[in-house]
Amino acid sequence: MIKTAETYHIPVLLQESVDGLDIQPDGVYVDVTFGGGGHSREILRRLGPKGHLFSFDQDADAEKNIVSDSRFTFVRSNFRYLKNWMRYYGIEEINGLLADLGVSSHHFDDETRGFSFRFDAPLDMRMNRRADTTAADILNSYSEEQLSDIFYLYGELKQARRMAAAIVKARQQQPLQTTQDLINATAKLFSPKHEKKEQAQMFQALRIEVNHEMQALQEMLYGAQELLAKGGRLSVITYHSLEDRMVKNMMRSGNIEGKVEQDFFGRSNAPLKVVNNKVIVPSDEEIDRNPRSRSAKLRIAEKL
Incomplete structure (x- = not known):
């Protein structure tokens, strides 16, 4: 750290x-x-x-x-x-x-906070660690429509609906708990050319929602x-x-x-x-x- x-x-x-x-x-x-x-x-x-x-x-x-x-x-x-x-x-x-x-x-360099997809870390993303809701809570409890809105409005991602559907499908098998779980659930939706940028936008959207x-x-x-x-x-x-x-x-x-x-x-x-x-x-x-x-x-x- x-x-x-x-x-x-x-x-x-x-x-x-x-x-x-x-x-x-x-x-x-x-x-x-x-x-x-x-x-x-x-x-x-x-x-x-x-x-x-x-x-x-x-x-x-x-x-x-x-x-x-x-x-x-x-x-x-x-x-x-x-x-x-x-x-x-x-x-x-x-x-x-x-x-x-x-x-x-x-925050990006702290491996324990989950702000970056560079590390396999718990999906936290809380600026204030006294807050109740983490990124994992959102990913595992929000409806598909709510998740789609977050990725579209806060991440400006064109494939927001497909991302939300992929997350809902993945969490039916087991809850998403780490940054790697999220990357794995959505990996097929990113083109190699824009992968890092769009993953950053996805993490940005979640961070904005977690911290209001x-x-x-x-x-x-x-x-x-x-x-x-x-x-x-x-x-x-x-x-x-x-x-x-x-x-x-x-x-x-x-x-x-x-x-x-x-x-x-x-x-x-x-x-x-x-x-x-x-x-x-x-x-x-x-x-x-x-x-x-x-x-x-x-x-x-x-x-x-």
Whole structure:
């Protein structure tokens, strides 16, 4: 297992995402995806003695990377509860929020968590190991239609129905318990040319369902929009089209549907203003250093 903060997770678009916050030294900031602490440390480096940073992570493993700093508060919780926790700490406004929505290198490299098809591991995939439902629970209890919907909506897989049918057939013989069980059940559906990509999409879809990622992201974005002070910044790194679409819509319209509301004079009522109309992506050098950054997109918005 990866054990050090330096290798727990290589922060993606580190300078660009923190630059996007336009940090005020005495401001209050939130990093809702603490992980290895890379982004949080950079934010703290730019804060003055009166500034403060709250960092969220629901994974107990992330606590090993907690920063010892009086200006820092770690919140072990899902970021969907952002508003609740800020209220708990008496924070009415924040000056910026950063989210790196990607799964950390640590999770992919930990053989016991089941996030990667590189290892034969229990089908777990829980970010928060205190949660009840695992990937195995879903695969063995969801109906064929429910499984098909997950693979189609969250994995964007064209053969979602066939995959669901294959899983239901396989579990009738014996429950699917490991990542290899899942690979074996669906192996014939992947062409050699696209096998790794489509298997990654299948695992992504399951992970999103296990952790309720889209619902949590929606709640966090609405909460962040309400909490941001005027001129406050939202800096979000996405990795797949579903979350990127939601973030883009929120930043452009103030809602996840992307519907821009207008006043009597036809002026937009959107509470946020997009800072970078052209999405920011990693340089070739960063991709070479950290291949997992390849699909990353950074979007930045400011509260009006």
